[in-house]
Amino acid sequence: MKVLVTGGAGYIGSHTAKRLAEHGHTPITFDNLSTGHRALARFGPLVVGDVTDPAALDAAISAHRPEAIVHFAALSQVGESMQRPELYFRNNVGGTVALVEAALRGRIGTFVFSSTAATYGIPSHVPILETQAVQPINPYGESKLACEMLLRSASAAHGLSCTALRYFNAAGADPGGLIGEAHDPETHAIPLLLMAAAGKRAGFAIFGDDYDTPDGTCIRDYLHVTDLAEAHVRALTLSGAARFEAINLGTGHGQSVRELVDAARAVTGRDFRVEARPRRAGDPPSLVADAGKALDLLGWKAEHSSLDHIMRTAWDWTNAPANPLHNRG
Ligand SMILES: NC(=O)c1ccc[n+]([C@@H]2O[C@H](COP(=O)([O-])OP(=O)(O)OC[C@H]3O[C@@H](n4cnc5c(N)ncnc54)[C@H](O)[C@@H]3O)[C@@H](O)[C@H]2O)c1
Numbered sequence: 001m002k003v004l005v006t007g008g009a010g011y012i013g014s015h016t017a018k019r020l021a022e023h024g025h026t027p028i029t030f031d032n033l034s035t036g037h038r039a040l041a042r043f044g045p046l047v048v049g050d051v052t053d054p055a056a057l058d059a060a061i062s063a064h065r066p067e068a069i070v071h072f073a074a075l076s077q078v079g080e081s082m083q084r085p086e087l088y089f090r091n092n093v094g095g096t097v098a099l100v101e102a103a104l105r106g107r108i109g110t111f112v113f114s115s116t117a118a119t120y121g122i123p124s125h126v127p128i129l130e131t132q133a134v135q136p137i138n139p140y141g142e143s144k145l146a147c148e149m150l151l152r153s154a155s156a157a158h159g160l161s162c163t164a165l166r167y168f169n170a171a172g173a174d175p176g177g178l179i180g181e182a183h184d185p186e187t188h189a190i191p192l193l194l195m196a197a198a199g200k201r202a203g204f205a206i207f208g209d210d211y212d213t214p215d216g217t218c219i220r221d222y223l224h225v226t227d228l229a230e231a232h233v234r235a236l237t238l239s240g241a242a243r244f245e246a247i248n249l250g251t252g253h254g255q256s257v258r259e260l261v262d263a264a265r266a267v268t269g270r271d272f273r274v275e276a277r278p279r280r281a282g283d284p285p286s287l288v289a290d291a292g293k294a295l296d297l298l299g300w301k302a303e304h305s306s307l308d309h310i311m312r313t314a315w316d317w318t319n320a321p322a323n324p325l326h327n328r329g
């Protein structure tokens, strides 16, 4: 199958493109390289373009004739979204509107969308089921929820088959050392910890140690990016016109920020400075997936997501020559 992968030059998109190619599919990456890297788009053709640009989308679709779309292209920093909500709605919602319209013009019937646990906001129950209320607490989560609403309606109106995958925390890197997480600036806990271990940062700040959790720090459900990639390939096989599903992708187990610190020290064998700072705005205390629906519908469960494997592969990637950020301070 030919699959248009928007955002395929980014972290999760590049791992999914690799997995698609391993399954015999052809990923066509469509990316504006705003936060992605040309070097990560190495598993099929790369079209440089913007998802908010209908003409660029039409040109890519008529040149490559994809049968399905996997849509990763988005801005995804919660803090930035609080400062510049209009940018997040324009890029994330505007891009998804343009892409749905292009899919309809190009008669592409299958659409897989990168959604997020941020759609739940502060959950009333953990682990979180897909039936729980979606009440995002920041513009990033709101923009993703708006996209889900469009996809649900477009599915009913036009017979599109749409799957919104609500990721919990993507982490780790492909063990081959050629692709991984390369955000600049980096805001995610695991790469920041490993940059501190590598001496590229002065230390690591824990954002809040006074939460109502066992050790006072936030709990998240960390999922290896190769597990995440496999779920997308399976989602493409879900069929049925006018079908919309929102599916959690997580392990069902949570880890605290302090547990991350311990794992980073154990895997790297290095010590680094760690200090507690005030809470970061917009951080829910605990986000853990109930991943039962993914098992039922996709036959998928996390298989490579031990914290040790996540940390080891992320550490190898921190030090890999192919990492676009390798030589930066
Ligand atoms: N990283 C996580 O833990 C996580 C968790 C939940 C959801 N997500 C979602 O997964 C997706 C991928 O996240 P990521 O961590 O790989 O981010 P990333 O920044 O590495 O990848 C996003 C890619 O999209 C591209 N892009 C952005 N706007 C574009 C536009 N208008 N046109 C074309 N390309 C554009 C960027 O250049 C980049 O290559 C995003 O939609 C994000 O919201 C990520």
Ligand SMILES: O=c1ccn([C@@H]2O[C@H](COP(=O)(O)OP(=O)(O)O[C@H]3O[C@H](CO)[C@@H](O)[C@H](O)[C@H]3O)[C@@H](O)[C@H]2O)c(=O)[nH]1
Residues within 6 Å of the ligand: 076, 078, 116, 117, 118, 167, 168, 169, 170, 187, 188, 189, 190, 192, 204, 205, 206, 207, 208, 218, 219, 220, 257, 280, 283, 287
């Ligand atoms: O320097 C840091 C960075 C993070 N954290 C904490 O570490 C945890 C994880 O933070 P981070 O890695 O930034 O991920 P999240 O903020 O949980 O967000 C990720 O996971 C969400 C779904 O759970 C997605 O919606 C987002 O796109 C994705 O970035 C949180 O409790 C943070 O407060 C720190 O203590 N210090």
